[in-house]
Amino acid sequence: MAKFDRNSFSLKGKVALVTGGARGLGKYYSIALSMYGANVFVVSRKQDGWAELKQIVEKNGQQIDFLSQDITVSGAAEKVIQAVIERFGKLDILVNNAGMQLRNDVLDFKDDDWLKVIDLNLNASYFLAHAAAKVMAEQKSGKIINIGSMQSYRAGKRIFPYAASKHGILGLTRAYADALAPYHIQVNGLAPGYITTDMTKALQTDPVRGPEIKAHIPSGEWGVPEELMGPMVFLASSASDYVTGVMLPVDGGYLLR
Structure with missing residues (x-):
């Protein structure tokens, strides 16, 4: 039986790669991991938020590095992983966070928009x-954390590729958890509920859907990004070594109704 103590949540000496880790919810994942001792490597297409995040992570006593890279292009995954190894010598935690959402009515949805979302949200996560x-697998240890959504479980009648990609993330998480368990690698997902971010601003201000969502959440309130930080640390730490193949909803009970 694994020993449990206060160090079970420690990430000291670990290296975490967070895609899209300088903005939105990704910023909070990066900060949380660094608070518990992990060095962080962030990959994003743009450099927005890099300077601020660097300051925060270094204040937490950890190292951070960045790579500007479009992760949807061919060969990007190998390039990113190689960059992490060159910088930190190993990789313990992967957080597949980068994502996008495009909306349109069903008959007007564009093929190019479908491809853009699937390429970033699902294909890049797989690669x-x-x-x-x-x-x-060579290390015989690791944590892969895929970011799901309420749309991993529910329909999204104006965000078809997003819903499809997040259902796909749930399937990928389960399949990889099964396949990688013999290597002592845990693969889990984190499914944020309705959290106040730039991506959800359209829903928050929607005169119909905004009140509907609040009424559907048992607490009656949208979540805030900080409420995802504890679950992220748990899934990244040795405290979750016997947890794999799980998509953990952090939704204030939204899925109960």
């Missing part, structure tokens, strides 16, 4: 998980 798994 990064695949490349990371090769490194982690």
